[in-house]
Amino acid sequence: MDVHGLTPARQLDVGDIPVGPDLFLLVKNALQRMKQGQLLEVIGSGSHIKHDLQSWCRLNRHTFVMALDGGDHYRFLIRNNPVKELEQPDWGIKLPLRKDGRLDIRDWFEGRVGELREQAPAYVGFVPRGAVAEPGVPDFGFGLNRKDDVWSGNLLDLYEQAKEKQWNASTDIAWNELPALPEEMEWAVCQIMTFLAENEYSALYIPAKFMAQISPHYIEALMYLSTLIQDESRHIEAFTKRALAGGGGLQYSSALTERSLHSLFIQEDYFKSSFLLHVLGEGTFLDLLTFIEEHAPDPVTRQIVALAKIDEGRHVAYGIGHVRHIIECHSGMVQALVDAANERNEYLDAAGAGENSHLMEALAILAGGGRKPEQLKRGFALVRKLKVVMHEHRMQRLLQIGLERDTAETISRTHTPNFM
Numbered sequence: 001m002d003v004h005g006l007t008p009a010r011q012l013d014v015g016d017i018p019v020g021p022d023l024f025l026l027v028k029n030a031l032q033r034m035k036q037g038q039l040l041e042v043i044g045s046g047s048h049i050k051h052d053l054q055s056w057c058r059l060n061r062h063t064f065v066m067a068l069d070g071g072d073h074y075r076f077l078i079r080n081n082p083v084k085e086l087e088q089p090d091w092g093i094k095l096p097l098r099k100d101g102r103l104d105i106r107d108w109f110e111g112r113v114g115e116l117r118e119q120a121p122a123y124v125g126f127v128p129r130g131a132v133a134e135p136g137v138p139d140f141g142f143g144l145n146r147k148d149d150v151w152s153g154n155l156l157d158l159y160e161q162a163k164e165k166q167w168n169a170s171t172d173i174a175w176n177e178l179p180a181l182p183e184e185m186e187w188a189v190c191q192i193m194t195f196l197a198e199n200e201y202s203a204l205y206i207p208a209k210f211m212a213q214i215s216p217h218y219i220e221a222l223m224y225l226s227t228l229i230q231d232e233s234r235h236i237e238a239f240t241k242r243a244l245a246g247g248g249g250l251q252y253s254s255a256l257t258e259r260s261l262h263s264l265f266i267q268e269d270y271f272k273s274s275f276l277l278h279v280l281g282e283g284t285f286l287d288l289l290t291f292i293e294e295h296a297p298d299p300v301t302r303q304i305v306a307l308a309k310i311d312e313g314r315h316v317a318y319g320i321g322h323v324r325h326i327i328e329c330h331s332g333m334v335q336a337l338v339d340a341a342n343e344r345n346e347y348l349d350a351a352g353a354g355e356n357s358h359l360m361e362a363l364a365i366l367a368g369g370g371r372k373p374e375q376l377k378r379g380f381a382l383v384r385k386l387k388v389v390m391h392e393h394r395m396q397r398l399l400q401i402g403l404e405r406d407t408a409e410t411i412s413r414t415h416t417p418n419f420m
């Protein structure tokens with residue numbers, strides 16, 4: 001064959017690498033990075049690889065063009081005939097640093113990584129957004145595969161904040177400053193901690209059950225939710241430790257609380273779940289934490305609740321941002337929120353309305369300062385006031401996401417007496 005006019009686009013020196021998987025891997029990769037029809041020149045130290053290269057080319061639908069004897073080496077020309085050539089990956093990306101040398105996640109939207117689509121590509125698998133995927137990635141079946149499904153305008157900032165505000169329930173709490181409290185007050189704290197921990201289990205499990213459905217194309221949403229999961233796990237740890245640290249222990253769980261949390265757990269729609277959990281549930285939980293912080297009988301309880309409240313603020317902010325964005329774009333989705341609240345109420349009403357009575361008593365003792373009738377009277381009055389504040393703040397959040405006042409009023413009025 002005439003070598004005149006044959007110009008290799010690329011050379012691959014394999015030296016005396018023996019015929020085997022390593023050698024074929026190098027040839028395959030080199031060809032994959034070339035355009036269709038281009039020539040690859042493989043330089044080897046012996047002619048013995050010729051037959052194996054020829055067979056490999058036949059199997060992989062490339063054309064073995066010729067072998068040339070170069071004296072102390074051999075040259076083999078292979079024409080690249082891929083079924084489909086791969087896209088070109090990025091090269092030369094250099095992210096600009098912020099003033100103090102930091103590199104935030106919002107800075108990485110450059111080149112192919114920056115191509116965030118409204119609809120995630122199919123067959124994306126775990127291919128990082130921006131990488132070049134070889135054809136043949138199986139369908140992983142991610143159900144949450146539109147940006148609107150999971151995104152929120154404040155997501156990237158919340159992720160940075162979440163990392164900065166992590167705390168350690170083993171070492172950041174002044175456990176050695178926990179005083180001995182009167183028994184009824186210690187009991188009240190233990191009962192409240194039991195209730196808080198129980199609710200935190202749901203706050204951990206519910207987002208976690210959705211995470212594996214989110215397309216990796218929206219990896220930032222998964223990264224943010226991972227911080228949220230870590231927060232909830234830390235809350236469970238801190239609340240449980242507080243119940244066990246002062247001579248008491250975990251107290252009563254009510255079936256009503258469990259039923260309320262179950263009604264959240266069985267919601268299979270992420271948008272509805274986000275609304276019920278982050279906007280209504282955790283929103284109301286914020287007011288409960290504020291109340292406990294205000295009336296905490298010891299610095300340890302106060303510190304734990306204050307730290308948890310900062311974390312919960314981020315969870316509520318994500319929910320509000322996410323739900324508000326969807327309602328702004330699709331006003332018809334308001335009905336889904338009304339339905340979500342109604343479905344939940346029907347489920348809860350079926351078991352009869354009511355409150356967690358142990359929790360109510362504990363909150364009254366905490367706020368009233370003890371178990372004497374006068375204290376309880378004052379305590380119950382403060383708890384009633386708390387419920388009014390909870391309603392007012394729920395209204396503010398519901399108006400903030402874009403609901404009409406009437407709709408907001410109906411949803412807030414029928415919110416579960418379990419708070420979460």
Ligand SMILES: [Fe+2]
Nearest residue numbers: 200203232235
């Ligand atoms: Fe929490």
Ligand SMILES: [Fe+2]
Nearest residue numbers: 203282312315
């Ligand atoms: Fe939370």
